[in-house]
Amino acid sequence: MKRKITLKQIARELDVSISTVSKALRNSVEISDDTKQKVQAFAKLYNYRPNNIALSLKNRKTNTIGIIIPEIVHHFFSKVIRGVELVANTRGYNVIVGLSNESFSKEVINMEMLANGSIDGFILSISKETLQQQDYHHFNETMNQGMPIVMFDRVVSDINCDKVIVDDLDGSKKAVSKLVENGCKSIALITTKDYVSVGKLRTQGYMDALNDHKLIPKSELILKIDDSLDYEVHLDALENEIEQLFKANKNIDGVFAVNELYALSAMKVARKLGLDIPNDLQVIGFTDGVLSKHATPSLTTVSQHAQKMGEQAANLLIDKLEKGLNEDEEEHFNTIVINTELIERASTK
Amino acid sequence: MKRKITLKQIARELDVSISTVSKALRNSVEISDDTKQKVQAFAKLYNYRPNNIALSLKNRKTNTIGIIIPEIVHHFFSKVIRGVELVANTRGYNVIVGLSNESFSKEVINMEMLANGSIDGFILSISKETLQQQDYHHFNETMNQGMPIVMFDRVVSDINCDKVIVDDLDGSKKAVSKLVENGCKSIALITTKDYVSVGKLRTQGYMDALNDHKLIPKSELILKIDDSLDYEVHLDALENEIEQLFKANKNIDGVFAVNELYALSAMKVARKLGLDIPNDLQVIGFTDGVLSKHATPSLTTVSQHAQKMGEQAANLLIDKLEKGLNEDEEEHFNTIVINTELIERASTK
DNA sequence: TTTTAACACGAAAACGTTTTCGTGAGTACC
DNA sequence: GGTACTCACGAAAACGTTTTCGTGTTAAAA
Numbered sequence: 001m002k003r004k005i006t007l008k009q010i011a012r013e014l015d016v017s018i019s020t021v022s023k024a025l026r027n028s029v030e031i032s033d034d035t036k037q038k039v040q041a042f043a044k045l046y047n048y049r050p051n052n053i054a055l056s057l058k059n060r061k062t063n064t065i066g067i068i069i070p071e072i073v074h075h076f077f078s079k080v081i082r083g084v085e086l087v088a089n090t091r092g093y094n095v096i097v098g099l100s101n102e103s104f105s106k107e108v109i110n111m112e113m114l115a116n117g118s119i120d121g122f123i124l125s126i127s128k129e130t131l132q133q134q135d136y137h138h139f140n141e142t143m144n145q146g147m148p149i150v151m152f153d154r155v156v157s158d159i160n161c162d163k164v165i166v167d168d169l170d171g172s173k174k175a176v177s178k179l180v181e182n183g184c185k186s187i188a189l190i191t192t193k194d195y196v197s198v199g200k201l202r203t204q205g206y207m208d209a210l211n212d213h214k215l216i217p218k219s220e221l222i223l224k225i226d227d228s229l230d231y232e233v234h235l236d237a238l239e240n241e242i243e244q245l246f247k248a249n250k251n252i253d254g255v256f257a258v259n260e261l262y263a264l265s266a267m268k269v270a271r272k273l274g275l276d277i278p279n280d281l282q283v284i285g286f287t288d289g290v291l292s293k294h295a296t297p298s299l300t301t302v303s304q305h306a307q308k309m310g311e312q313a314a315n316l317l318i319d320k321l322e323k324g325l326n327e328d329e330e331e332h333f334n335t336i337v338i339n340t341e342l343i344e345r346a347s348t349k
Numbered sequence: 350m351k352r353k354i355t356l357k358q359i360a361r362e363l364d365v366s367i368s369t370v371s372k373a374l375r376n377s378v379e380i381s382d383d384t385k386q387k388v389q390a391f392a393k394l395y396n397y398r399p400n401n402i403a404l405s406l407k408n409r410k411t412n413t414i415g416i417i418i419p420e421i422v423h424h425f426f427s428k429v430i431r432g433v434e435l436v437a438n439t440r441g442y443n444v445i446v447g448l449s450n451e452s453f454s455k456e457v458i459n460m461e462m463l464a465n466g467s468i469d470g471f472i473l474s475i476s477k478e479t480l481q482q483q484d485y486h487h488f489n490e491t492m493n494q495g496m497p498i499v500m501f502d503r504v505v506s507d508i509n510c511d512k513v514i515v516d517d518l519d520g521s522k523k524a525v526s527k528l529v530e531n532g533c534k535s536i537a538l539i540t541t542k543d544y545v546s547v548g549k550l551r552t553q554g555y556m557d558a559l560n561d562h563k564l565i566p567k568s569e570l571i572l573k574i575d576d577s578l579d580y581e582v583h584l585d586a587l588e589n590e591i592e593q594l595f596k597a598n599k600n601i602d603g604v605f606a607v608n609e610l611y612a613l614s615a616m617k618v619a620r621k622l623g624l625d626i627p628n629d630l631q632v633i634g635f636t637d638g639v640l641s642k643h644a645t646p647s648l649t650t651v652s653q654h655a656q657k658m659g660e661q662a663a664n665l666l667i668d669k670l671e672k673g674l675n676e677d678e679e680e681h682f683n684t685i686v687i688n689t690e691l692i693e694r695a696s697t698k
Numbered sequence: 699t700t701t702t703a704a705c706a707c708g709a710a711a712a713c714g715t716t717t718t719c720g721t722g723a724g725t726a727c728c
Numbered sequence: 729g730g731t732a733c734t735c736a737c738g739a740a741a742a743c744g745t746t747t748t749c750g751t752g753t754t755a756a757a758a
Contacts, residue, residue: 002493002494003494004465004466004494004495006713006715007714007716008714016738017737017738017739018715018716018738018739019716019738019739020737020738022716022717026716030735031736032735035736035737049461049464050714050715050716051465051466051714052462052465052466053405053406053714054713054714054715054716054743055715056402056715056743057400057406057714057715057743057744058714058715058716058717058742058743059743064467072430072434075422079422081446082421082448085447094445094447094463094467095445096445096446097430097444097445098434098443098444099438110438112398115398116400116401117400117402117744118402118443141396144351145351146352146353264643271645290639291643294610294640295644295645296620355743355745356744356745365708366707366708366709367708367709367744367745368707368708368710369706369708371745371746371747372746375746379705380707381706384706384707399744399745399746400743400744402743403743403744403745404745404746405713405745406714406743407712407745407746407747408713408746466714
């Protein structure tokens, strides 16, 4: 087991100075062809590679970006990571992953760990707890130290940074409009509590679509789920709430759900109540997930293009990192809006 | 926008030496209480944190582990990552993620990028292409340079390193036995080509279970899918193959599939052919995925405990990293076998 | 008063690079 | 033969730490 070889060892071995080795390997004109050949051959033989850590220290640049997400076992987020990784890799960066697990303190700790030199910038989506507490000091502190942040999906307007978001409002409008155009008269909305910004926007889109079609939104058709409890576990509770909704409003003929699980649960409950999808009830979800595609019937959804979001976020960040920091120049922040797409499957007519 | 503060700056500001600052912050007895207080107060005020990169260089230890997986948009792998992250974080490590995308060259490049000082050790699952080519030089080279590797799930016996695997054989045996005990007489197997080790083992488990129950395996009941093409895209092709299988063997009353998608496709085809699940046909899959739980009918599966695999792998790696390398002592490699668990749902009686 | 010991701190090396600057040897020119 | 270059290379600094080993000052002991 031989340790990795260093410039110093090569230098000693060939009886030249470290500087000479370094220059020879970088093909400097300062070095004679003879020496270059000798050094390069030796380096190749011993499979020399510069130590990244030393380079990072010297260059004050790690070529690594940190991504912090609330949860990794989730199609949306893992697709975003894939996008980030793809771009990062082709542009010569590595990706460090941190999970906040929807917790404020874990988010803070994770960011602090990485902000101390390990990475050049952040890509992140805010945890639910942070959104609830509205405590954003860690973001601002990080940015004040000159470390750029790109937020995606879950963002807040209070913070000035680059952002990549989905056009939640328009996506929801498209979905609900589709239901209306397909003949639905009484469309239910299954959404989350308002502190999750995307939930709020999607609710707004639902409202707007109804208004556009001269339909009057009825509060009894809107079900706001408290998703602070892990709904993967409390599936029963979720289905129960939905069942109440259906039973209290027998005329429901359309459902728009702000995520995949809510939509699937709605379909499950409907089936249980003897409703036929899509004839008695049409359902649309909002998601990029895999469940929709393989559900029975397969679920019409608003696609978020998660991977594209990741790619854009990575490009935004790396562009900023490499822009060369012309001092004093007023910093400018971008917000990229990713268009949604309605993917029609079997749960709508 | 102030840069992060360093020891040098604190030293200059307080008119002491760098060494004094460093020692004061680490509460050394060499430093007077007066000075300590002064330094610590100042450091706290300016929120000083040691630079990780400098520490890594000095200590020749990055406290970062690299994880290389074939694909991140996959429940199994993202659950493993979650397990790794969990353990890594509580033990003071960060996690860098690399995706091989099932490609040999990407696997090699990714490993080389990380092996040059960025991380202390690897956790990885081998890409399909690598398994096919059986070219493992990059693993051996990495280990020769003193960087430990822990492989999980997809492993090969040719390589000497720590491993965490699922008891594929036993899991399959349990599943197929269950089908037999539930009255199935003619059990089909939907598996992959043999070069994926887990596919091979699961096939073996199927055979063993049949033999145990004095049933004779029939080759026409075994469908080996070529999964080199992305089955998420070529869903039709997959379903077609399965349909042929069913049509050629009308007596099939049980299916064991080595992954979730195959199982779901089998159910879909069966439904199309008018078979009732579980009365006419019982199906069991092998997976940790989310599809099984929400499928209709929900799918009985062999659970792999992916997160636990990640945790064990991380512990194995960190243990090795921190064991202190008593020279000459013969290195010992562990293989941890994770037990599977049969989760019974609605696709079996 | 001299020796010794404790105390409080600083200088410097080390981790592995890259890069700037200096310098000795050789060559060409006048 | 003296001056001016070019050529080929080395020394040293810098990135930010930690740690070992001095060292000067003061107080206690002889």
